[in-house]
Structure formats: structure tokens, C-alpha cells
Amino acid sequence: MTGLRDVIIIGSGPAGLTAAIYTSRARLDPLVIEGEPSSTSDQPGGQLMLTTEIENFPGFVNGIMGPELMQTFREQAARFGTEYVTAKVSRVDLSSRPFGVWVGDPDAAEPTYQARSLIVATGARSLMLDLPDEARLLGHGVSTCATCDGFFFRDQHVAVIGGGDSALEEALFLTRFAKSVTVVHRRDTLRASKVMQHRARNHPTITFRWNSVVEQVLGDSTVTGVELRDVVTGAKSILEISGLFVAIGHEPNTALFKGQLELEDTGYLRTFEGTQTSVNGVFACGDVQDHEYRQAITAAGSGCMAAIDAERWLEEQEDD
Numbered sequence: 672m673t674g675l676r677d678v679i680i681i682g683s684g685p686a687g688l689t690a691a692i693y694t695s696r697a698r699l700d701p702l703v704i705e706g707e708p709s710s711t712s713d714q715p716g717g718q719l720m721l722t723t724e725i726e727n728f729p730g731f732v733n734g735i736m737g738p739e740l741m742q743t744f745r746e747q748a749a750r751f752g753t754e755y756v757t758a759k760v761s762r763v764d765l766s767s768r769p770f771g772v773w774v775g776d777p778d779a780a781e782p783t784y785q786a787r788s789l790i791v792a793t794g795a796r797s798l799m800l801d802l803p804d805e806a807r808l809l810g811h812g813v814s815t816c817a818t819c820d821g822f823f824f825r826d827q828h829v830a831v832i833g834g835g836d837s838a839l840e841e842a843l844f845l846t847r848f849a850k851s852v853t854v855v856h857r858r859d860t861l862r863a864s865k866v867m868q869h870r871a872r873n874h875p876t877i878t879f880r881w882n883s884v885v886e887q888v889l890g891d892s893t894v895t896g897v898e899l900r901d902v903v904t905g906a907k908s909i910l911e912i913s914g915l916f917v918a919i920g921h922e923p924n925t926a927l928f929k930g931q932l933e934l935e936d937t938g939y940l941r942t943f944e945g946t947q948t949s950v951n952g953v954f955a956c957g958d959v960q961d962h963e964y965r966q967a968i969t970a971a972g973s974g975c976m977a978a979i980d981a982e983r984w985l986e987e988q989e990d991d
């Protein structure tokens with residue numbers, strides 16, 4: 672048992688680390704449980720560790736690489752006394768206060784840490800096609816964020832996979848830069864809202880490949896194309912592109928909190944009046960509670976909100 676903390680922050684993307692900067696400056700000695708190195712978004716630093724250059728984070732005139740940006744966040748929080756544990760949380764108990772937080776064996780009788788307040792910043796992951804070369808070429812032509820990476824595909828041919836609002840939103844955004852945008856959808860009917868369908872279908876730069884799935888992502892060091900299979904005829908074809916945007920949905924990382932925190936119908940954590948969750952003293956920020964904006968800067972902003980909410984809540988507890 673490492674003792675009782677005022678604030679434990681789970682997650683170390685822009686939301687979690689901004690919460691750490693604010694709570695450490697408020698002298699709450701936060702502990703950040705930052706995740707473990709992996710090739711997925713639940714590693715320390717979160718989804719930005721999987722991107723290359725970031726040009727839309729304010730303050731960096733010439734852009735900054737995603738991992739470098741997260742390193743600066745981390746150092747900034749450390750400067751004010753934030754402590755880090757490189758581990759994954761295996762279980763939480765939010766049924767009574769102080770809250771219990773386990774790393775390692777989830778069946779251990781005693782929690783590894785206890786916290787007066789908890790900030791959940793576990794983020795979300797983009798659903799992927801799970802093809803062998805997709806992960807290898809992530810950040811080298813494969814992207815899950817047109818807002819982040821679209822600019823790099825000026826005058827190039829790109830494809831977007833998916834038939835929902837996200838896919839069409841990505842496709843429409845990409846028309847600002849790309850020479851052509853091909854939306855590849857596994858059916859011949861779109862899931863997206865009528866208004867988005869109307870916009871995409873009427874855009875001169877966007878074409879559709881219906882009833883098609885990606886069999887292979889092609890390219891050695893960067894994407895050069897995809898092999899498609901027509902699911903009706905079985906015919907295979909190559910689509911030459913330099914950018915592949917996978918937009919088949921996102922999944923918030925909420926498994927730890929199932930049955931303990933209320934979720935929205937969309938599966939994201941429900942927050943009330945700022946960042947308060949359904950359990951008093953537990954706050955949520957970033958992509959785990961935001962399915963709308965999903966930007967590093969909005970996640971950082973909500974991390975700041977969660978820190979201020981937690982600080983005020985702790986003060987109220989002392990007053991009582």
C-alpha cells in the first residue's frame with residue numbers, strides 16, 4: 672500500500688497530463704498511472720504517440736511531433752511534483768471513499784493505491800481494420816484523423832474506409848487538400864445521416880466504392896495503395912492511394928468502470944456540470960467522455976476543467 676493520495680489520475684494523454692499540471696500546481700501531489708508501453712493508444716502519452724507531426728496544437732508555429740509534445744506535457748507536470756507509475760490499472764473500487772485503485776493482480780485483497788478523488792483520462796481508441804500492414808504503416812500513410820493529417824496529402828489520392836458520419840466527415844474534410852477522395856464502404860447503403868450523405872454524394876472530389884473491403888494495405892515505407900475485394904462479386908482490385916483514413920468508429924476505454932460509472936448511450940462516460948461523473952469525487956476528461964471533438968487541445972482543456980473540479984470538490988470535503 673502506497674498510502675492515501677488526494678488525486679490519482681488514470682491516463683497520460685493530453686487530458687490526464689493537463690490535469691496533472693493543474694493539480695500539481697495546486698499542491699495536490701497527483702499520482703499519474705500512465706499505462707504501459709504498447710503499440711496501441713493505451714500506452715503512456717495516449718493516441719498522440721501514434722501520430723507524427725501535429726500542426727494544429729496552439730503554441731507550436733512550426734508544428735511538433737506527437738511523442739515530443741507528450742514528453743513536454745509530462746516534464747511540465749513533473750516539474751511541479753507529479754509522480755508517475757508506468758503500469759495499467761487493473762481494477763478500481765468506487766463504491767466507497769477513499770477509492771481503491773489496483774495495478775497488477777486485480778484479485779489482491781488490498782488496493783495498490785487509495786485516492787480521495789480520481790480523475791479518469793483513459794481516452795479512446797480508433798477501431799482499426801486489423802490488417803497486418805495497417806499497424807506498420809500507421810503514421811506513414813495510414814491515419815485515423817483527417818483533421819490531424821489531412822494537410823499532408825495535398826494534391827494526392829486518398830481513401831476513407833467506413834460509411835458512417837465519421838467517414839463522411841473525414842472525406843469532406845480531406846477534399847480541402849486531396850486530389851481525389853474515395854470512400855470505401857462494405858455495403859451499398861451508408862449509415863451516415865442524410866445531410867452528410869447529401870454533402871458527400873454531391874461533392875465533385877468524392878467517389879464511392881460500394882460493397883468493398885480492404886484486403887491488404889500496400890507499401891514498404893509509406894502507403895502506395897490498397898487491395899480491395901468486392902464482397903458481392905469477389906473481384907479484387909488495386910486502388911492507388913498515398914493516404915488511407917480508417918474511420919470505422921471509436922471505442923472509449925471504459926472497461927475498468929463498467930457497472931460503477933454511468934455511461935452515455937454511445938458508451939462514453941457520462942459527465943454532469945463540467946467533468947463530474949455519476950460518482951461524487953470521480954471526474955472524467957478527454958476522449959473517454961467526448962465523442963464529439965476528440966482533439967488534443969479539447970482534451971487538454973477538459974483535463975484542466977477536471978483538475979479544477981477535483982480541487983474544488985476536495986476543498987468542499989475539508990469544509991464539511
Ligand code: NAP
Binds near residue numbers: 835861864
Ligand atoms: P458508426 O456510425 O458506427 O459507423 C461506422 C462505419 O464503419 C459503418 O458504416 C460501418 O459499416 C463501418 N465499419 C465498421 N466496422 C467496419 C469494418 N471492420 N470494416 C469496414 N467497415 C466497418 O461510427 P462513426 O461514423 O464514428 O459515428 C459514431 C457516432 O458519432 C454516430 O452516432 C455518428 O452519428 C456520430 N458522429 C456524428 C458526426 C456529426 O454529426 N458531424 C460526426 C462523426 C460522428 P456498416 O454501416 O456496414 O455497419
